[in-house]
Amino acid sequence: MYAASIQSTTGTLAGYARKMTQNGRPDMEIILEDHNEGKTYTTFDPLSGRVEITAPHEARFDEIRITLEGTVKTFVENLSPHSTKARTTATHNFLRLSMPIRESDYPQPRIAEAGRTYTFPFNFVVPDQLLPRSCSHACVSDHVRDAHLRLPPSMGGRSFSGQDDLTPEMAKVNYAIKVKIVRTRERDGQEVVLVEGSKKIHIIPAIAEEPPMSVTHLDKDYVLSKTKSLKKGMFSGKLGKITVTAAQPNALVLPAPSASSTMVPGTTMTTVNLRFDPHDSSSQPPRLGGLTTKIKASTFYAARPAMEVPSHFGMVHQFESTRGVYDTSVPLSSRCVEAVTWTRHTPSPAYVRRNSASSTSSDDCSDEIHASPPKENKPYYTAEILLPITLPTSKAWIPTFHTCILSRSYTIDLSLTIHTPGTGVPASTVALHLPVQIAANGNNARRATLTAEEAAAELADADEFLRPRVLEMPSPELVGNSVINAGAELPPSYEDFAVPRRSVVSRG
CATH class of the missing domain: 2.60.40.640 (Immunoglobulin-like)
Incomplete structure (x- = not known):
């Protein structure tokens, strides 16, 4: 109506x-x-x-x-x-x-x-x-x-x-x-x-740290090690080769939302390892300049579901008009590492000639086996740089994640400046790109508050679980009457159990 x-x-x-x-x-x-x-x-x-x-x-x-x-x-x-x-x-x-x-x-x-x-x-x-x-x-x-x-x-x-x-x-x-x-x-x-x-x-859900990525030569997005040749001067000979290697850092962990706002933001650390192989024994390690770090946030978006974790190399290798990526970088730190100390290493020969008297073999040629010409072993230099990484508070950081049509990943970009002793040679730069995760702590130990109805239902379930049980003896007619069918229904491997064997004792 x-x-x-x-x-x-x-x-x-x-x-x-x-x-x-x-x-x-x-x-x-x-x-x-x-x-x-x-x-x-x-x-x-x-x-x-x-x-x-x-x-x-x-x-x-x-x-x-x-x-x-x-x-x-x-x-x-x-x-x-x-x-x-x-x-x-x-x-x-x-x-x-x-x-x-x-x-x-x-x-x-x-x-x-x-x-x-x-x-x-x-x-x-x-x-x-x-x-x-x-x-x-x-x-x-x-x-x-x-x-x-x-x-x-x-x-x-x-x-x-x-x-x-x-x-x-x-x-x-x-x-x-x-x-x-x-x-x-x-x-x-x-x-x-x-x-x-x-x-x-x-x-911001709780996102745990994933295991470190297995970076191979096929992962063009990341560079964990790079070797560069150095010259003494514009028209001089070679100074040597320097290799810069950095370990993949642990995740940057965001504090739980309920934590105090005065807590230190996500912080981690990595080690930059340097190795200098001189061209000749008179060459000394180069002078280091500045080490600049920044974090790059990559947002991969698409209009079609992604079958794998997106990457820059994958997008170039398999171009699709329904996918895109947005990269933006935030500076982290810039420091002078000129005071880093180099350590000289003199490796021992790879093969050492042994005295023939110490040979345990009766073969006359045994001494010749250990008398191979030693390989060339030049001295080299190493150094370490401890690099702390802290997220700036000027940005709203979100953890690394991957959905069907949207992903966010992060990369730490390192740039090391190297000065050669000769004049007229510009400073060299070695750049590394390290994968890094941003994880997030959550209130995992906290349980949501129950409503009155949910609390009553949970209490009823607990009472039912803890209700006393009464144990009774089985009825007399059921005692001793369990019978195993010894017929053809037993599996073939149980024939011996179908008919019990009886031992025959001869009476003398």
Whole structure:
């Protein structure tokens, strides 16, 4: 009857929705407990609160949906002249948690009274893993799929921290609590969203440090060691060769969001090893100059799912118009390493002639085997530089992650300046590119606060588990009556057990 009056007034449900908009939208407010602007949530943190809805006039509805959703959005500019679209966009809804609403919370009938406020509570927990259906495309390995099933961090906006997170406009990761008021259309059964609202939240999930990367010669993105020849002067001979090697640093770990803001930001350390092989014995190690470090953030975005972990070399080797990368660097430190001390090493010969008297072999040729001419062994010099790496607080850092269409990785770029003793020779520069991870601590030991209903259910399960059991003796008719079928149903290897053997004792 009420539906008929609505239809006679507006004609259709769409007209009814337009009338609601014209006469005033329902006042919808999403309230999070213990929330403040700029707060960051992490794994296992509770997201509890309520939704308050006040209708300006009577309105009929069928359902109210409260969800926690996570979405990745990317777009790639089309460079092909044959395409009519300016860009290709992609959206991946990787997370959707629904809050069930009790029937008693709804008004009966489901007609919102004018001016009355209705409250619907919700309680979510930030998960530590996504469902397998969140990544349904093919992957080259289980490692890639496992990475795609982890929660990515929020990125692509300054609304929470006010700092730049080095993300281009082509990529965004958003989390939000969304509320929709839905009504089903009578004439065709289609659902129509009457009113909807959302509240964005900032999530940096706990991401553990992965094992160090196995960097091979095929990984063109990284350079862990480099050798360079040096000259004494413009027209002089060779000075020697210098080799610069650096170890892959441990991960930079971001503190948990609940930790004090005065904590030291992510810090790690690596060792730069130097080796100088002189061209002749009179050549001395070169004078070192400055060591400059910076961190490069690479954001890989795509309009199609990635089957493997993206890289710069892979994008060049297998060019696809639906993929892109955005690189930006942040300076870390610049220091003078001229005072580094070189250590001289004089290696022992590879082969040493032994005295024939010490030979244990009776063969006359045994002494000749150990009398091979020794290899040339020149002295060389080594040095070490301990290099601390600290993330600057001027940026909003997010951990390393990989999703189906979006990834973030980091590289430490080292640049060492070397001065030769001759005049007229410009300073040489050796550059290394080290992979580095940014991990994030979370409140893994913290358990989300239970609601009253969840606490009661858990207590009931505990009582059932601890309920005393009564042990009784079996009935007399069941004692000693277990019979093993000794027929053909026994496996072939159990023939000896089918008929017990009896030993025969002869009596003398």
